[in-house]
Every structure is written in structure tokens, then in C-alpha cells.
Amino acid sequence: MTADQRFTPASRTAPPGSSGSPGSPGSPGSAAGPAGVGAGRKRAAYGKETWKEVCFLLLNLPASIVGFVYALTSVVVGIGLSVTVVGLPLLAAGLSGARLIGRSERARARALLDVAVAEPSRLPSAGGLSWLWGRLKDPVAWRTQLYGLIRLPWGVLTFGVTLVAVIALWPVLPFVVRGLAAADRGMVRGLLSPSDELERRISELETDRVVVVDTAAADLRRIERDLHDGAQARLVALAMGLGLAKEKLHEDPEAAAAMVAEAHGEVKLALQELRDLARGIHPAVLTDRGLDAALSSLAGRCTVPVSVSVELPGRPVEAIEGIAYFTVSELLQNVSKHARARSASVEVWRSEGRLLLQVRDDGVGGARTDGTGTGLAGLAERLGAVDGVLVVDSPAGGPTVVTAELPWRNRD
Incomplete structure (x- = not known):
């Protein structure tokens, strides 16, 4: 049996059956889930998925009004005042707020359209010019602002068409909302997803860094606990035993010899515990x-x-x-x-x-x-x-x- 026959992994990034494996709901590349509701299975015409899509489309109007007003105001004011000292900081602050709107829209899409779009990585915390420049060149925030600007006419259209379909076009309602919701899914994935594969990888590495730090901290606590409860306690007892043996050396040599022999055994045990601890850190x-x-x-x-x-x-x-x-x-x-x-x-x-x-x-x-x-x-x-x-x-x-x-x- 060759090496390749022994194991052929289905993915280089996640084991089969895990939450991040290909094909699992919630993964960016999943074939069923993020790409659309009910992929690979039939859905009821007037089932839960249809009514969730109706809710999403009716909420498009108020959400698009908020997004349009925010994007237009923050961009126009920021750029208009860019000739002054407060213009660029205002524009940067507006872009930071756009990230919050994008997070809200992704959450709405996840809840009502079953679209699993990964959250973009956080911007590095910095101050002064680094903070300003980092926000001004943030592609996630700029695409969210673009999303807000183009959504107003779409929000008016989807609200009106969906409302008419619910009231007067009941037989074709499922087909209408399915088509409109598919377009919404495309907008969410195209404009509110992380910038590219590198952006997603940065997000993954940030999560992995937390895991590594937590693991290292747990290992340090384990080593500290093993030293405190094991070798250290044994060495303290050994020191006390040798002190008592020293006091009895002249008045009761036989008792002192027995205590020294016991201490010798404790030394051996302490050495074995230290060897085991060292082997657990990195074996020679x-x-x-x-x-x-x-x-x-x-x-x-x-x-x-x-x-x-x-x-x-x-x-x-x-x-x-x-x-x-x-x-x-x-x-x-x-x-x-x-x-x-x-x-x-x-x-x-x-x-x-x-x-x-x-x-x-x-x-x-x-x-x-x-x-x-x-x-x-x-x-x-x-x-x-x-x-x-x-x-x-x-x-x-x-x-x-x-x-x-x-x-x-x-x-x-």
C-alpha cells in the first residue's frame, strides 16, 4: 500500500464532516446553503423559505433608505470637507460606520436568505495617520458604501413588486420572490463578502492565532501546576525531612539515617517527575x-x-x-x-x-x-x-x- 493510498484528504483546510469542510452549511464554498436555499432538494412553494424571502424583500425599502442616506451623507460631507482639516477624518469615520451597516446586512441575509457570507477581518488597531490611512483605503467599507448607494432604487422596486405579489398575484408569488431574492443574494455575496481569498485567509489566521495563544497559555498553566503540585511540593517536603534529619544526627543517628534514606527516595521521585515534565515540554x-x-x-x-x-x-x-x-x-x-x-x-x-x-x-x-x-x-x-x-x-x-x-x- 503506497502513501497516497493510505490517505487522500478531501480538503487541505478542513477535515470532512467539520464545520468548515466543503459542502457544509456555512462554508464559503458550500454547494448547498450559501449558494441558495434548497439547493439539491425541493422546497414548498409557500413554505418557510418563501416567507423568509418575502420578509427580506419587504424590509429592503427601510434598510435601503437608511443605507442610502448614510452612504450619501458620509461620502459627500467627507469629500466636500476634505480641503479642511476635519474632512478626511470625517470620511474615515463614515467608512468605519459603513462596516457596521455591512455587518447588519450580512446578518439579515444570513437570517432570511440563508446566505453564509464570511465576516471580513478586522482592521488593525492603530492611532493617528495609520488609523486614518487604514480606514480610507479599506475596500470592505467602500464596497459597503457602494452597496448602500445602489440599493435605494432596488429596495423601492422589490418592496413594490413583493407587496403587489402578496396582495394580487398570489399564484406566482413564490416564483417572483425567488427571482428577486436570488438577485439579492448575488448583491450580498458580490459587495458585502470579504475582499478576496487573501482577506478570508487573514480572517482565518486571526482565528488561528487566538487558538495558538490560548493553547500556549493552557500549556504554561499546566506546566506551572505540575511544578507546583509535583516536583516543587516534593522538594519542599525533602528539605523539611533533611532539616529534621540534621537535628537528629547526633542524638538519634539511626532515626536520622532512616530519614536520609527516605529523602533519597524522594529525590529519585522528584527527578522522575522533572524528567516527565521535561519530556512533556520537548523530549530530548x-x-x-x-x-x-x-x-x-x-x-x-x-x-x-x-x-x-x-x-x-x-x-x-x-x-x-x-x-x-x-x-x-x-x-x-x-x-x-x-x-x-x-x-x-x-x-x-x-x-x-x-x-x-x-x-x-x-x-x-x-x-x-x-x-x-x-x-x-x-x-x-x-x-x-x-x-x-x-x-x-x-x-x-x-x-x-x-x-x-x-x-x-x-x-x-
Whole structure:
């Protein structure tokens, strides 16, 4: 079985079945959902979707009046006063407000037209000229202003046609509102969506950055807790024990010797705890010998027999290598704690510029990434933060196959 046969990911950005996978409702590229209501299925002529579209079209008139007045006033006043010191700041402030109108219109389209348009990334917080220039060249705000200016005649038209259709053209009402709503969907997607793929990617990276920061903070808290509750507490007890042994050294040598022997055992335990903690931060065997040796060491500590196969042409950068190691570590911990398996296997290989790893077990199955206690949801988030993918195939009764994909980056 070749590497490509072992795993062919459906997406480089999200595992199948996740909220961001292609075809899921709410994803920008979904075939059913954002593109239009009821794609791929029949809808009732006078069903819920039709009445939601009617509501949207009737609300177009007041919404378009607000948007037109705001856009015309803010642009005309800002440009008209641009020869003065307050003109450009007023124009920039108007563009900032346009973003809020765009957010409201996207929310209205999501609620009534089932159009899932991603929110554009936030502008960087800055002051002075940086703030002014950032707002003046904001393409999202300018397109929202254009949306407001061209919507007034359309709002009047859709309000009038929809109202007449509801009152006098009842038999053709579903077809009329469906056509008008389709045009509205096109306007929303064309003028209120993020600027381009780069804009969407920036938004994704901002979310990923939050995940990375939260994960790093959680790891630091874990290390602090382990040090405080483990090695530090043991060393404090050791110091107290040695102090008592020193006091008894002359008056009761045998008791002092017993206390020193006990302290010697505590030292060994403290050293073992510190080694385990250091291994949890970054194991020395991974740094010195790479994934093959490090994963074999992990397999040796698992409660079930684990076979390891690593087929790599070299070593990826330290960060990717570390993420791969801790991914396998967490998956093997799940095998030990939850799978009730008799055996497991770990395979690692490279394919088309990606590092792939697969952990199998013959346990009871039922593993999910929906946060039901196995930690797979958090693991999927951490992998997604580095443009990775986690795919879980775990039917009830087993077996469980978890595949992770990471970008391959060569070492210098």
C-alpha cells in the first residue's frame, strides 16, 4: 500500500464532516446553503423559505433608505470637507460606520436568505495617520458604501413588486420572490463578502492565532501546576525531612539515617517527575534522533502493543516535528484511556509536500471530534492553527483510524 493510498484528504483546510469542510452549511464554498436555499432538494412553494424571502424583500425599502442616506451623507460631507482639516477624518469615520451597516446586512441575509457570507477581518488597531490611512483605503467599507448607494432604487422596486405579489398575484408569488431574492443574494455575496481569498485567509489566521495563544497559555498553566503540585511540593517536603534529619544526627543517628534514606527516595521521585515534565515540554530523544526514535519511545509507554512505521526522506522543521510528536502522544493516550484496544499502530510518511501520520487501534470505536471527552476537538483546533487537518474514522465497534496532516517544511 503506497502513501497516497493510505490517505487522500478531501480538503487541505478542513477535515470532512467539520464545520468548515466543503459542502457544509456555512462554508464559503458550500454547494448547498450559501449558494441558495434548497439547493439539491425541493422546497414548498409557500413554505418557510418563501416567507423568509418575502420578509427580506419587504424590509429592503427601510434598510435601503437608511443605507442610502448614510452612504450619501458620509461620502459627500467627507469629500466636500476634505480641503479642511476635519474632512478626511470625517470620511474615515463614515467608512468605519459603513462596516457596521455591512455587518447588519450580512446578518439579515444570513437570517432570511440563508446566505453564509464570511465576516471580513478586522482592521488593525492603530492611532493617528495609520488609523486614518487604514480606514480610507479599506475596500470592505467602500464596497459597503457602494452597496448602500445602489440599493435605494432596488429596495423601492422589490418592496413594490413583493407587496403587489402578496396582495394580487398570489399564484406566482413564490416564483417572483425567488427571482428577486436570488438577485439579492448575488448583491450580498458580490459587495458585502470579504475582499478576496487573501482577506478570508487573514480572517482565518486571526482565528488561528487566538487558538495558538490560548493553547500556549493552557500549556504554561499546566506546566506551572505540575511544578507546583509535583516536583516543587516534593522538594519542599525533602528539605523539611533533611532539616529534621540534621537535628537528629547526633542524638538519634539511626532515626536520622532512616530519614536520609527516605529523602533519597524522594529525590529519585522528584527527578522522575522533572524528567516527565521535561519530556512533556520537548523530549530530548526527539531533538537528538527524530520522529522514528521518539515515537518508538512513546509506543513503549502505551498500555497496549504499538507498532511504529516511519518513512520520511528527512526531518521537517522543529515546530512541525514537535506538533507531530505531541499529536501521536495524545492519540496514544486516548488509546490507553478510552479505546479498550488489544493493539495499535502508528504510521508516518510524506506525500506531496505534506507530513501525514495515522494512528489505528482495534478498540471499541466511537471517537468523535465534537468534544465528547477524548480531546480530539482541541487537537483538531491546534492542527488547524498550523494549516493542518485531523480526520477521524471511528464507527461504533471499531476500529478507529485517526489521520493527521501537517505542512512539510524542510530544515535549513
